[in-house]
Amino acid sequence: MRRKLAAGNWKMNGSRAALAEVGALVTTHPQPGCDVLLCPPATHIAWMAEALAGTPVRVGGQDCHQNASGAHTGDIAAPMLADAGASHVILGHSERRADHGETDALVRAKAEAAAAAGLIPVICLGETLQQRDAGETLSVIGAQLAGSLPASADPRTIIAYEPVWAIGTGRTPTLPQIAEVHAFLRAELRRRFGTAAEQMRLLYGGSVKPDNAAQIFAVPDVDGALVGGASLKAADFGAIITALEGTV
Numbered sequence: 196m197r198r199k200l201a202a203g204n205w206k207m208n209g210s211r212a213a214l215a216e217v218g219a220l221v222t223t224h225p226q227p228g229c230d231v232l233l234c235p236p237a238t239h240i241a242w243m244a245e246a247l248a249g250t251p252v253r254v255g256g257q258d259c260h261q262n263a264s265g266a267h268t269g270d271i272a273a274p275m276l277a278d279a280g281a282s283h284v285i286l287g288h289s290e291r292r293a294d295h296g297e298t299d300a301l302v303r304a305k306a307e308a309a310a311a312a313g314l315i316p317v318i319c320l321g322e323t324l325q326q327r328d329a330g331e332t333l334s335v336i337g338a339q340l341a342g343s344l345p346a347s348a349d350p351r352t353i354i355a356y357e358p359v360w361a362i363g364t365g366r367t368p369t370l371p372q373i374a375e376v377h378a379f380l381r382a383e384l385r386r387r388f389g390t391a392a393e394q395m396r397l398l399y400g401g402s403v404k405p406d407n408a409a410q411i412f413a414v415p416d417v418d419g420a421l422v423g424g425a426s427l428k429a430a431d432f433g434a435i436i437t438a439l440e441g442t443v
């Protein structure tokens with residue numbers, strides 16, 4: 196059985212003072228009935244990992260470089276994330292694809308670097324509204340999956356389906372639309388990895404909130420969520436964790 200996962204992506208938000216939110220989360224959810232991951236900005240990883248030591252909550256990065264070290268000013272290598280206490284790293288988020296021109300091939304190289312450093316990649320895929328309206332959703336997602344997921348990916352690798360138009364907009368796809376993409380992803384993973392695909396977790400991301408989480412989590416092949424804005428507040432993220440626990 197795949198263990199459910201509630202992952203929070205803080206994006207470029209938060210501060211050391213936000214430690215209080217993390218503290219509140221582990222107080223209300225000391226032993227969550229699902230996996231919980233928080234991905235703060237890189238500068239916050241070490242202190243968050245320290246604050247969460249001894250709890251089941253894991254810490255992840257939001258990006259890494261494809262090389263393990265070298266002359267790449269401003270970049271962060273996967274072994275550095277691991278050294279700071281991260282266990283996971285988000286890769287290929289649509290904001291990085293848009294802001295930094297990241298391609299599928301680059302995301303794949305980063306995923307390989309992450310795995311080599313012992314990190315679990317959370318690889319993000321998603322169509323724009325224009326692509327959805329043009330009926331291209333599955334072909335876009337299929338191409339991103341084929342290009343971004345390394346052939347050597349191990350079953351701990353996590354895929355997040357995040358429609359670009361649902362991120363930070365308060366809009367979400369219909370439940371059948373989410374179901375269609377997740378079923379497609381599972382089928383593609385089965386085709387590539389055989390029975391190992393059954394262990395791979397598929398997250399939905401894009402405007403997941405306490406009031407829509409339970410219905411999204413009831414969709415087949417949704418193994419959890421990658422949550423942006425609602426992961427910044429312990430009360431909201433805690434409510435989403437509670438909704439996910441209810442599906443286990």
Ligand code: 13P
Nearest residue numbers: 204362363401402423424
């Ligand atoms: P929101 O939950 O703020 O829509 O962000 C989703 C996301 O991009 C998570 O990676």
